[in-house]
Amino acid sequence: MTWRRRLWRLARGCLLVGLAAVGAVWIAVVAVPFPPEVLAPGSVESRRFQDRHGRPLREALSDAEGRGVWRPLAELGPWAGPAFIAIEDRRFEAHAGVDLRGVARAARDNLRAGRVVAGGSTITQQVVQLVLPQPRSLWGKVKEAIWALRLERAVDKAGILEQYVNRAPFGHGTIGLEAAARLYLGRPARSLTLAQTALLVGIPRAPSRNNPFTDLPRARARQREVLAKMRATGAIDDATLAEALAEPIAIQPRDAVFAAPHFTAWALTQDATPGDVRTTLDLDLQHAVEDAIASTLPALRDRAVRHAAVVVLENRTGDVLAWAGSPDFFDADQGQVDMVVGLRQPGSTLKPFVYGLGLEAGFTAASHLPDLPLYFPTGLGDYRPRNYDRTFHGWVRLREALANSYNVPAVWMAHQLDPGVILDRLRGVGFVSLDRPATFYGLGLALGNGEVRLLELANAYRALANGGLASPPRWRLDAEPGAPTRVMPAGVAHLLTDILADPVARAPAFGRYSPLELPFPAAAKTGTSTDFTDNWTVGFTTAVTVAVWVGNFDGRPMEGVSGITGAGRLWHRVMLHAARRHPAGELSHVGLRRATLCLDDVPQAACTRPFEEWFLAGDEAPAVATPPAARLRVTFPGDGDRFGRDADTPAEFAQLRLRAEAPAGVERLVFAVDGVAGEPVGRPFQRWWPLAPGPHTVQVWEAGRPDRPSAVVRFVVDGKAPTGGDGGPAPGR
Numbered sequence: 001m002t003w004r005r006r007l008w009r010l011a012r013g014c015l016l017v018g019l020a021a022v023g024a025v026w027i028a029v030v031a032v033p034f035p036p037e038v039l040a041p042g043s044v045e046s047r048r049f050q051d052r053h054g055r056p057l058r059e060a061l062s063d064a065e066g067r068g069v070w071r072p073l074a075e076l077g078p079w080a081g082p083a084f085i086a087i088e089d090r091r092f093e094a095h096a097g098v099d100l101r102g103v104a105r106a107a108r109d110n111l112r113a114g115r116v117v118a119g120g121s122t123i124t125q126q127v128v129q130l131v132l133p134q135p136r137s138l139w140g141k142v143k144e145a146i147w148a149l150r151l152e153r154a155v156d157k158a159g160i161l162e163q164y165v166n167r168a169p170f171g172h173g174t175i176g177l178e179a180a181a182r183l184y185l186g187r188p189a190r191s192l193t194l195a196q197t198a199l200l201v202g203i204p205r206a207p208s209r210n211n212p213f214t215d216l217p218r219a220r221a222r223q224r225e226v227l228a229k230m231r232a233t234g235a236i237d238d239a240t241l242a243e244a245l246a247e248p249i250a251i252q253p254r255d256a257v258f259a260a261p262h263f264t265a266w267a268l269t270q271d272a273t274p275g276d277v278r279t280t281l282d283l284d285l286q287h288a289v290e291d292a293i294a295s296t297l298p299a300l301r302d303r304a305v306r307h308a309a310v311v312v313l314e315n316r317t318g319d320v321l322a323w324a325g326s327p328d329f330f331d332a333d334q335g336q337v338d339m340v341v342g343l344r345q346p347g348s349t350l351k352p353f354v355y356g357l358g359l360e361a362g363f364t365a366a367s368h369l370p371d372l373p374l375y376f377p378t379g380l381g382d383y384r385p386r387n388y389d390r391t392f393h394g395w396v397r398l399r400e401a402l403a404n405s406y407n408v409p410a411v412w413m414a415h416q417l418d419p420g421v422i423l424d425r426l427r428g429v430g431f432v433s434l435d436r437p438a439t440f441y442g443l444g445l446a447l448g449n450g451e452v453r454l455l456e457l458a459n460a461y462r463a464l465a466n467g468g469l470a471s472p473p474r475w476r477l478d479a480e481p482g483a484p485t486r487v488m489p490a491g492v493a494h495l496l497t498d499i500l501a502d503p504v505a506r507a508p509a510f511g512r513y514s515p516l517e518l519p520f521p522a523a524a525k526t527g528t529s530t531d532f533t534d535n536w537t538v539g540f541t542t543a544v545t546v547a548v549w550v551g552n553f554d555g556r557p558m559e560g561v562s563g564i565t566g567a568g569r570l571w572h573r574v575m576l577h578a579a580r581r582h583p584a585g586e587l588s589h590v591g592l593r594r595a596t597l598c599l600d601d602v603p604q605a606a607c608t609r610p611f612e613e614w615f616l617a618g619d620e621a622p623a624v625a626t627p628p629a630a631r632l633r634v635t636f637p638g639d640g641d642r643f644g645r646d647a648d649t650p651a652e653f654a655q656l657r658l659r660a661e662a663p664a665g666v667e668r669l670v671f672a673v674d675g676v677a678g679e680p681v682g683r684p685f686q687r688w689w690p691l692a693p694g695p696h697t698v699q700v701w702e703a704g705r706p707d708r709p710s711a712v713v714r715f716v717v718d719g720k721a722p723t724g725g726d727g728g729p730a731p732g733r
Helices: 003-031 080-088 100-113 123-133 138-152 155-166 178-185 196-202 216-232 237-246 261-270 281-304 347-360 398-403 408-415 421-426 436-448 454-465 490-500 502-511 564-581
Strands: 047-050 054-060 275-279 306-314 319-325 368-371 376-378 381-383 393-397 523-528 533-538 546-549 593-597 609-614 633-636 654-660 669-673 686-690 694-702 713-717
Touching: 047 261, 054 261, 080 123, 080 155, 080 196, 080 216, 123 138, 123 155, 155 178, 178 196, 196 216, 196 237, 216 237, 216 368, 237 275, 261 319, 275 376, 281 306, 281 319, 281 564, 306 454, 306 564, 319 564, 347 398, 347 408, 347 421, 347 436, 347 454, 347 523, 347 533, 368 398, 376 436, 381 436, 393 398, 398 408, 398 490, 398 502, 408 421, 408 436, 454 490, 454 523, 454 546, 490 523, 490 593, 490 609, 502 713, 523 564, 533 564, 546 564, 633 694, 654 669, 669 686
Parallel strands: 047 275
Antiparallel strands: 047 054, 306 319, 306 546, 368 393, 376 381, 523 533, 533 546, 593 609, 633 654, 654 686, 669 694, 694 713
């Protein structure tokens, strides 16, 4: 065999081996398809929470541990595609996923420079590395090339380019051009100029070095390189190049948004779907709540109170309007504890639901209940409940027992009803955290010995505000409000509301002008746990429900804190802020009727102490007293009264409710303050008057009869805030 034949046979053998290798690679490419699931946009999209008005709250990392916003290529502006192709892969449209000419050119440039100055990876290969990372080795590069060939068979060029533009790293945890445009320039990618696009396109090759935040001159140099490559590829002409080079670039300050942190952290546990999430939160009210916590807690430091939490719900929809789980989320000392969803004993805040069952069972607001030294046998011995003020008040009406939060009548009522019935009611209004059997709680359930969440408490009181209709809270604005379920008769809910809104009924325990009183109709209830670690105030207007907790996360007892001196002050401030955005209306008495009774056990004709009470419309008529004939007079304020402006009350809420009475047959009265008459009002005769410093007079007359006015009542507004009692030092209230 001649050497020529031998050489031919060797060449033929090498060719066959080469063809076999190429065939094997091709079979590998064809036989294994590219997995489409790794190209899904969801893996890049971050979770971007907004408030109800579209203002950003927080951006949470995507599955790729970055902040990304996926956009179709057509929505990323006209320059993104040409710029990336020019700087990253000028033969992108010509190769099939691997550019052998590009590899050879990169090897040549690197050898000449004595260091790595160019890479041979195509845009397709870079997409592979982003979605199916391969080892940085020779075998890894081979597998990367094979996957790139497979990707080119699965996706067209535009789709591959869209994948790269949306997945490329831009530094600071930012993924994709859209997110980078928002981060560095504060604008969407579709509105980027050529100069701005080139600046951003230059970042992915080396995100830490070409970063506009850390090294703007280097980023601008890289921008010029991108523009030069675009000119070399014919993507732009000389005039466009010159215009882009001359354009100034303004980098926006780096300011990561992280508002309502406890709320958004909780929201992530409810739904981690990527993309924009419009929540129900009102950012303005959220800031007002946080400010109220910051301004209230310092005054409680000397009472060993360090922490607080607040949640605000809209009554109609259940929308979460504000949510603060601690005074400072970023405080290293348990700041990320979220007491809106933490479990604690709610104290007396559960009493209205006990008395509601009593009203359904036939008791009335005028029923007399025992506040006496009682004991109840239990498996652990006799249970002897005691009141917050360590005294007994004898036989008290149900209205007084609830309004003053007396413990003994509440336990007595629970004994009449059975703890199992009470537990069913509490679970029905949303206290799902009460998951132990009724025997575990016993009669102490009436005093809040089971642990609940502040969110549950707020939503249960929201059911009272909605006339006995309960539904779950809503936190996504695009979700339908929960379907309401009736959990108690409307009349019962309205009667409980009237009692909780009665400042006169609660005066013996809480005093007048306490933080529970507001310049608009509102119902409220306080509670304190038996070990003084938790203090609560929860209440509502017709528009919103506000629930407040104060205490210590570590369980340290507070010192001399009641619902008035603790959570009540914060509740008052938050409710004022909430009412500015969600005005309060008159509380409903639908399903109720009014009757006049007598405090003395005497015949009706001899009654000298009549009082009025609300009853359920279907209740049997109580003995009705004949009240003395009313006369035309101002019943509030009293002659000589002095009033002050509470420093916490905004000017628009600094008002006095004027009241009057008139003989039967008078339908409308006119109030005249300082001689200035207002519009006539009907029964019950009352009018809100804005407080103004100085001495004042008020009188009334029947509409159309100014010639027959009542006696003049004189009062003074001197700017000093009146105060009331705080209820005493014992637990329960």
